[in-house]
Structures are given as structure tokens and as C-alpha cells.
Amino acid sequence: MSTSVLEAPEQTPAPQKDGKVGGGLLDPAQLVRSLPDALRKLNPATLWRNPVMFIVEIGAAFTTVLAVVDPSFFAWAIVVWLWLTVVFANLAEAVAEGRGKAQAATLRAAKRDTTARRLTNWTPGAHVSTWDSVGAADLRQGDVVVVEAGEIIPGDGDIVEGIASVDESAITGESAPVIRESGGDRSAVTGGTKVLSDRIVVRITQKPGESFIDRMIALVEGANRQKTPNEIALNILLAALTIIFLVATVTMQPLAIYSKAQNPGVPDSLALNGDGVTGVVLVSLLVCLIPTTIGALLSAIGIAGMDRLVQRNVLAMSGRAVEAAGDVNTLLLDKTGTITLGNRQASEFLPVEGVPEEELAQAAQLASLADETPEGRSVVVYAKQAYGLRERRPGELAHAEWIAFTAQTRMSGVDVEGRQIRKGAATSVMKWVRDNGGHPTADVGHLVDGISASGGTPLVVGEVDKGGRARVLGVIHLKDVVKQGMRERFDEMRRMGIRTVMITGDNPMTARAIAQEAGVDDFLAEATPEDKLALIKKEQEGGRLVAMTGDGTNDAPALAQADVGVAMNTGTSAAKEAGNMVDLDSNPTKLIEIVEIGKQLLITRGALTTFSIANDIAKYFAIIPAMFAAVYPGLDALNVMRLHSPQSAILSAVVFNALVIIALIPLALRGVRYRPSSASKLLSRNLYVYGLGGIVAPFIGIKLIDLLIHFLPGMQ
Amino acid sequence: MGATAAGVVFIASLILALGLTYRPLGDYMYRVYSSRRHTALERGIYRLIGVRPDSEQRWAVYARALLAFSVISILVVYGMQRLQDKLFLSLGMPPVTGHIAWNTAISFVTNTNWQAYSGESTMGHLVQMAALAVQNFVSAAVGMAVAVALVRGFARSRTDEIGNFWVDLVRGTVRILLPIAVVGALVLVAGGIVQNFASPHEVTTLTGGTQAITGGPVASQEVIKELGNNGGGFYNTNSAHPFENATGWTNWVEIFLILLIPFALPRTFGRLVGQNRQGYAILAVMGTLALASVVLTNVFELSGHATVVQAVGSAMEGKDVRFGVPDSATFAAATTLTSTGAVNSFHDSFTPFGGMMTMFNMMLGEVAPGGAGAGLYGMLVLAVITVFVAGLMVGRTPEYLGKKIGSREIKLASMYFLTTPTLVLVGMAVAMGNQAGLAAMLNSGAHGFSEILYAFTSASNNNGSAFGGVTVNTPWYDVALGLCMAFGRFLPIVFVLALAGSLARQAPVPESAGTLPTHRPQFVGMVVGVTIIVVALTFLPALALGPLAEGLS
Secondary structure, eight states, X not given: OOOSSOOHHXXXXXXXXXXXXXXXXXXXHHHHHHHHHHHHTTOHHHHTTSHXXXXXXHHHHHHHHXXXXXOOHHHHHHHHHHHHHHHHHHHHHHXXXXXXXXXXXXXXXXXXXXXXXXXXXXXXXXXOOOEEEEEGGGOOXXXXXXXXXXXXXXXXXXXXXXXXXXXXXXXXXXXXXXXXXSSGXXXXXXXXXXXXXXXXXXXXXXXXXXXHHHHHHHHHHTTTOOOOHHHHHHHHHHHHHHHHHHHHHHTHXXXXXXXXXXXXXXXXXXXXXXXXXXXXXHHHHHHHHSOHHHHHHXXXXXXXXXXXXXXXXXXXXXXXXXXXXXXXXXXXXXXXXXXXXXXXXXXXXXXXXXXXXXXXXXXXXXXXXXXXXXXXXXXXXXXXXXXXXXOOXXXXXXXXXXXXXXXXXXXXXXXXXXXXXXXXXXXXXXXXXXXXXXXXXXXXXXHHHHHHHTTOEEEEEEXXXXXXXXXXXXXXXXXXXXXXXXXHHHHHHHHTTOEEEEEOSSOXXXXXXHHHHHTOSEXXXXXXXXXXXXXXXXXXXXXXXXXXXXXXXXXXHHHHHSSEEEEETTSOHHXXXXXXXXXXXXXXXXXXXXXXXXXXXXXXXXXXXXXXXXXXXXXXHHHHHXXXXXXXXXXXXGOTTOOSOHHHHHHHHHHHHHHHHHHXXXXXXXXXXXXXXOHHXXXXXXXXXXXXXXXXXXXXXXXXXXXXXXXXXXXX | OOHHHHHHHHHHHHHHHHHHHHHHHHHHHHHHHHOOOOOHHHHHHHHHHTOOTTSOOBHHHHHHHHHHHHHHHHHHHHHHHHTGGGSTTOTTOOOOOHHXXXXXXXXXXXXXXXXXXXXXXXXXXXXXXXIXXXXXXXXXXXXXXXXXXXXXXXXXXXXXXXXXXXXXXXHIIIIIIHHHHHHHHHHHHHTTOOOOOOOOEEEEOTTXXXXXXXXXXXXXXXXXXXXXXXXXXXXXXXGGSTTTSOSHHHHHHHHHHHHHHHHHHHHHHHHHTTOHHHHHHHHHHHHHHHHHHHHHHHHHHHXXXXXXXXXXXXXXXTBOTTTHHHHHHHHHHHHHHTTOOOOSBOGGGSOHHHHHHHHHHHHTTSTTTTSTTHHHHHHHHHHHHHXXXXXXXXXXXXXXXXXXXXXXXXXXXXXXXXXXXXHHHHHHHHHXXXXXXXXXXOSOHHHHHHHHHHHHHHHHTTOOOOOOOBOOOSHHHHHHHHHHHHHHHHHHHHHHHHHHHHHHHSOOOOOOTTSOOSSSHHHHHHHHHHHHHHHHHHHHHHHIIIIIHHHHO
């Protein structure tokens, strides 16, 4: 993995995106905008995919016929609210889809037709080639195109020659340009993005019509959204519940006829006559009992879940992957950039015996002033913070000669005012001291070993003073700095039952020290891509689901093997192809958020299912006495809500049933609040809120609606 | 000691006795079903029926073997009834009429023991013993085999095999039911229950008339009737007959036998899946539901305020003075909570709410603790459904005992829990909507309807007890109830075995802190809740127009 470039996004998360994620509240205007779509979805040819709402539509159509044949205020009121129930359900879905449509529109704008300059006989290294002009849509895999400053890249591909700064804001929303260059892990470019400077040659890797932007548009629009495994299973359960309530309602009819016949003195009513329960009331009961709430919101929940990912700039190639994220048992996290800040930093100055700390700090700072590597800068910063040493600009020192780091010398430093200072790898600096006639004492070795054992990197500082005396001053302790809050994140993960494994190229000793400091459960040191792949396979054999992030071509097999593979957008095309998600922000920490979104998606479905079923209890208490108290006055004891009349009771239940859908759309879009905690605690909380709440809420709601509607003029 | 105190001691001593047998019997059954050794007797049987006992079956093969065995059983029982005048020990009884023989054959093979006939005046000794009592053993063993096969589905991984039906059937019969039955029969004989091959005695009664007293191999049949949750009595009045249930303490023994195996099976389940605490959780669900039901039935019966009850001072109508109100109520609860269906009192004469409790017990799907085996597999299916909804609420793909509950599992579980309510409700609706159905009703109003509802609930859930008040030995009812019994038994079994096959194929998912724990009170409470709510929601309209309407008036 590359470590140095482009760590920027995570330190400066784009604030406007966070704002969007936090929102999710329902905008009334959005409801109005989605209404035409909602009405279009009434078409039975599409609605049948949602069996619960399809039954409601059939019921609504049936009662409409009944109301036409035998009109009454009550019948028409029921008809209207049954149709509204279906419309509200469609509205939920339309609103959820509407949010993605806006994003798709911006993407489409980026996809406008560009002309590509296709090189006809390009060979690596050839500076002059002939090109012909073709439409971007006609480009094939393997074509080579040239793109210059100001031009739009015509398709997804890898840079094979050159380096350029590219504006990728069309996809990522991030306005700062990024550097793309041939070779290595930053060679991938995306069609639709704009080259700002320089000239690059790109080999197209996409098939026509299957570009990244094409896939993105399809995803955010939810055009070919596949139902996820859990969604399918839940749909089956809902269908079964619908069947059971259908049977319970339909089989009631002979009993109703019998009961009515057994009590000949009871007059016919709008609910019950000699032919049994009237069709309108029977349909009302059925619609109230079948799980309409969850049936109406189920697909909106799924779409909104994907949408939440998109808002966090993550593209999931399938809903299945999002769901798998919720099930993940093991997270593989790269050390650098994810767990630790990108670079090692000075954290301590350890002088050898006889040298004051101040002196070592002085020398270390001097030696690092011109050192522009992150490590060098960190020495200067640390000297200032810990010892109050003024930061000096290299130019302030007259006649200073700066010695740059080279792979051969493995040290850098400065020659100033007759004094030579060097800092670098322990062996190199000690050799330099010896070569200048000095004798490093044994405690240098102890200090170096101590730092190595603690997982740090030792930098030895040595000097040859004006008198030509060479000696070692001390050791700088360079340390991998674990990002703030990581330990808490990992503790959360553990509570959620997720094991975190740190992947690093460091040696085992260093790796163990950092793993301990960061609080991860395990680590894989000196990891090669093959090790990674083997680790994933081993975890999966034990039935565990594995998630990981990666960006390099050599990560591709592991990304493909992992159940959730998040490729960084900065990564190579191979990595992006292999993963099932792409993070446009290229922020490896986001894996944790993806897991949370996956869980939230499932929790929202489960909670609303529980709520929906729990609602039925109150509806029975409203409707059963309304239907049969006339023949069996004792059943009025079940009318615990003391509803005004049979008609108002039935209508109230139907109205509540419809309104609760609208009321829960925001929850469906936003998702149930999720705090990482153990399964038991989560379940308890959700059971109280959605189980108990689901039992109580309709009693209150139906009563309130009844209090309102019994004033309606046509109501008895 | 007052009636209430006596009732409490009666129930408490039952709980104690069942508690004491839970571990040893459960462990013993675990060893029976997981042992690799065959006894000489068993080896003989396998050779006779041509089975290789060491080869295992895929779920479809297991199901086919089970269905084939059941079809042949039905034909044999039917044939023996139709030809009983040609067989020994027929006591001179004529052949049983076709529709009754058909109904009875299905009834005994499906472990229902619905009796559309009067035992002592229809069946000879040979039919009672060789046809009916044999089915009492094997039909119970079939139920236990299916339960064990389902548990193997949870316990195993990456395999297609869920056991060998013939081995499970033979072992359940020979190693579990037979030994307990022998001991139990001796205890019952000691309690005064008859066991002979005598022809009917003509006796002159005190009033000077004559009465035929039929003896017979009663104790041997009585014990398996209770132990195997069959319920088909030797006599028409079933366990209310003094020859079947002589005293208060034989009554205790019979209830104990009814509950013995169903309450010990959760232990077997826990052992088979390697987590005893999972067994305790299932036991807790069954125990909670059962205790609540027993207590409520007792409360309704003891505090009943129907007209007759107030006139006599207690709800003694239809109950035997040997047992009194609490012991009758407890028996009624036990027999309907399991798939037994034996009765020691007339459920029809219970208070409306007490009668409703017996119906509600059956509507639960007979899972608390349910029939031998059938209770466990029914409860596990409910646990699967609960896990699914609860699992979603903790943000993971639901899993139970390390097995993912995906769409295939939910499909099978859904079909399972759809079957019996559909049979009950459709059967009842058809009966209420046609002349043949209505003509058999002896009562009117809400109570008359309750009797029909009870009949279909009992048949579809393979209980076999009757409310009475319906002339059920008509061809229409024999056919309708026979179909309910057959579908109510075999459709769920096929779904359960398919579920077992689907679970066995999966690789287990390791447990983590994010896994929903299924052994804690929280989960126990949820399964109890799901069971009650799903049943209440399904049957409330029917109950409202029957016992609720009657009881609230």
C-alpha cells in the first residue's frame, strides 16, 4: 500500500456531506414532488411485487365497487382511506427514490458526450503517435486515448503515460484536484472527470456503457435494485402473515352469518347483516390486520439505506454487500492511514549518559531543519513543543551546509559553524562516529534496542564538534501515532461482536506494540498480499464474514475474496473492480461506518416489522366489538377504547393504519437510531420502543382519531 | 385441605417430579438417538424390514420413509377394523363401518386419537391391541424421530444427512417408549386399573337392570395412551372411566406420563446441540406457557360463575367427584397443552373461559410442551420465527444455534405455521357454511359454534380430545376431520424435515457479542410473546364469536 500521498481527505472531511447525512428529515415539499410517481406506482403490473400492498389495492378496488353499488358516507370514507393507504406506501418508495434522482442528474451532466482522441499505434515511450477522433461511447476496452489539460477523460481506465492533476468533483464532490500518474496505485482515472494540467495517455478498461458513472447512476436511482437476502426472507414472512390474516378474515364470514341467524332480533347494520359482515368492513379488517406498515415501508428502507451510503460517498455495487456489512465478524484494517496517522513522529529525545536532554534536542532540531520529510518536520515540532526551541528557518543560519538523506548514507544532517550533526539509522550514524574517531558507548545500543522493542523507530543523533571530537548525543524515538479515538472505536466494535485485525508491513515486534496501543484484537505483521488472502480464507472457513479496504492492484484478490471489500477511489481499476464497494473519499476508516449502516438497515426492518404486528392488537379491540357487539352485547367489553360507534371505530382503525405509514416515512428514510452495543441491549431497547410502543401507540392513535371523526356530519 | 390448596399441591408435586426426570430422561434419550450400537433385537428388526441401520438419509429420503411407513400403517389399521369379525378376540363385534374405520386409522397413525366411535362397543381386543395400541407406540416414536432429525439439522454442518428414519423409529419405540410403558403399566395396575382378556360381564345393577361390564388390556393401553400423547381411550369416557383412571393418584400418574417425554426432550435437544442452556431456554418457554395455562384454567374453573356453577357451588358439571375441580382442570390443561387428547372430564361443560383455555392451548400449536417430539419441533419452528424478527432488530442476518435463518428457512417455517391455523379455520368455516356440518350440531348459539371450533382445532392439531355436542360419526365429519388430521400431521412434518435438511447443509456461524443470545430470559420472553400474539391474532375472531361471546354475556 502506498502511504504518503493523499491522506488529506480524512483530516479535512468535507463538512457539507456530514450535513446531508445528519439530515434525512422529511421535507413536505419532497412529498408533493413525489406524488405523481406515487400515483404512477398504483399500476397493478408493478405493485404486485409488493404482495401486502397489492392485497390492499385489490381490497380498495373491491370496496370502490361496493360503494358505487350501495353508497353511504361510511363506505366512501373507507374507500378513500384504503386508496390513501396504497398511495402513502407508494409515496414512501417514491420519496426514497427521489433523493437518489437528484444525485443521478448531476452525474448525468458529467456524462455528456465527449470526443476522445484515440491513439492508433501507441507504444510505451513513443512520444509521437497519430490519433483519430471518436465518440466516447464508441471506445472499446484496450483503446488508448490521450487527454490534455482542460479535456474531459472519455472513459474509465489506467494512465499508462504521464502525470496530471485531475478534478474529480463530478464524482466525489470534493473540489480539490487529485494527482494521477502512470504506474503504481494512483493510476486509475474515471470517465467524466476533468484533467486540469498536463497530458496523460490512458488505456481504457471499461466496456462501453458500463462505466463507473453508468453504474453509479443506476445505483443511486435504484433502477435495477435487487432485493437483498434478508429482504426476501422478510417478504416471505410478511406474505405468510398476510395469508394467515386473509384466512382468518374470510373464514369469519360463515360464523358471522350463523351468529346473525342465531339472534334474529338484531337489526341489520352497516357492519353486519343477514349475509354476514359487509364487504367494506371485512376488507377494512383485513387491511388493518395484514402488516401494511412494514409492507409499505420495506422497499423505502432498502433504498434509503443505499442512499445513506451514497451520502457518505460510498458506492455499494449490490445491496447484498451492504447487508453483509452488518453481519461482518472480522474487520481487516490497514495500519497506516487507518489506525495510525500516515507518518511516524518524534515523541521522545533520549540522550546518552553525560549529555543533557537540551543539548540533544538542540542538535536534533538543527539536523532536521532542512529535512522536509514528515519525520524530520515532526522532530522540529516536537523540539518546539517539549523544549520550547524556536523554529528557525534554514536561511537564518549562515553558511550552513545541509546534508540530504540518501539511500546509501541513510542519514541526513547539517554542517554549521564547524560543527557536523547527523541523524539517521543507528548503524549508519554509529559508523560515521567511529569513522571520525569517536567511540559510541554501550548505552546507545540499549536505548536503540529499547525503542525498537516498544515498536518505535530509533534515529541516532551524532556530532563532530568544533574540536573534531566525534560522539553520539542520543536517540530520537520516532513513533507511529495512533489516531485519536481509535481505541474507543475498537472497543465499540468489540461490543458489537466484531474482531479487528490490523494489517501491517512492520515487523512483529513493532506491530504488536501498535496493536496494543490502538486496542485492536489481533494483527498480521510483515503482511504480503498472499498473507492477507490466506487470512481472509481462514476466517471465512470458520463461518466468519470479513470486511477489508484496499487500493492497490495487489489488494485485488483479497478484496474479491472478502465479503465486504471496500476499494478506495484513489486506487487502481483492478482494486475497484474486485471490491463490492468504492469509497469516493478514499478514507479507510469509513469501513466502520459502513458496518453501522448495514446494521441500521436490518434493525430498521426488524423494528418496523415488530411495530406493524404489535399494532394489530389494538385494531382487533377496535374492530371486533364494532362488528359483533350487536349480536353478542357482551363483546362490547372488548371495546376498551370506548369508541363512539361501530362505524367510527372501524374508520378510525383504517385511518390510523394509513396515517402511521406517513408518520413512519422519516424513520424509514433515516433508519432506526443505532448505537453500538451488545445484541441483548440493542434488542431490549428496540423491543421497548417498537414492540411495546407498537402495542400502545395505536390504542392512543385510534382513540384520538375517533374523537375527531365522530363529529363528521355523515358519521353515526 | 381446601380444593385450591389441594390443587396447588397437586400441580407443585407434578412440577417437582418433572423437574427430577428432566435431566436423566433427557440425557438417556440423547444417548438413545446418538448411540452407534444396535441391540440384538433391533438388528433383528432391521434385517426383517431390510434396512441398513448404519447408512443415513437425506431429508427427502427420511420424509419418504416416514410417509411410506405411515401410509402402510393406515392401510393396516383400516384393514384390521374392516376385517375384525374374522380375527381373534373380536368379542363378536361386527366390522367397523368404512368411514369410521378410515377416520380411526388416520386418527391413530397421526397420533391424534380422535375417536368417532365408542371403544368398548366397537373394537375387539385384537384391534385395540395390535392395531390401535401399536400405533400409539409408533406414532409417538415418529414424532420424536422428526424432532431429533430437526435438532440434528441444527447440530450438524455441511452435510446432507439428517439420520436414519428406521433407526430413530425403532429406537424410540424399543428403547424409550416400551420400557417406560412397562413400568407405567405396572404402576397403573397397582392403582386399580384393569388388565385382562375377559369377555364382557353381565351384571345386575342396584336398580335391577343389567349392564355389560367390558374388561380388557386396559392398563397397557392406558399407559401408552398418556406416555405417547395419543389419548385414544379403551372406553368411550376415556380417563374419566374408573377402569382407565381409578383414583386421584392414578390421575396424577397419568398427567405425569402425559408431560414426561415432552418436557424432557428439551434436554435431549440441548445435549444434541452441545449447549444445555439452549435446552433450558426451550424448557422455560414451554414451562411458562404451560404453567400460565394450568393456572388460568384452574382459576376460571374454580371461580366460574355460570348458572349451574352458582347453583351447585362449584363447576362440578361434567367433572368426576374422584378428581374434583382442580385435578380435572389440570388434566384438561395437560391433555390439550400436549397432543394427548385424553380427558377425565367433559370439556364441553367447563366454564366458557375454561373451555376457551383448552382450545387456546391447542391453538398454540401444542408446543407447551406439545406432543412427544411434535411439541419440540413446533417450538423450535416458533423459535426460528422469533429469532428472525429479533435477529433483524440487533442488526445481523438472524441466526439460531449458529445457523443462518435465510429465505429458505423462513419459507419452510412460514409454511409450517400456516398449515394448522388454515386447516382449523377453513374446516370450521366449511362446517359452518354447509348443511352437513350444521346438521350435526346439538347446541345453538355461541356454545354450539365453540363445539365445532373445538372439533377442528383438535383434529388439525392432532390432539384428539372432543368438546362434544357434535355428532361427529357422520360420513361428512369423518372425512373432513380425517383430512384435517392427515394434513395437520404430515404437511408440517415434511416442512420440518426440509428445514432440517436446509440447516444441516449450512456451515455454522461462530458466536460473537453481536449474536443474539438465545438462552437468556429476554429471548424466552420473546418466544412466549410471539407464540401468544401470533395465535391470538389468528384466532381472535373465531374465539370472539365462540367462548368469548359466551363468557362475556
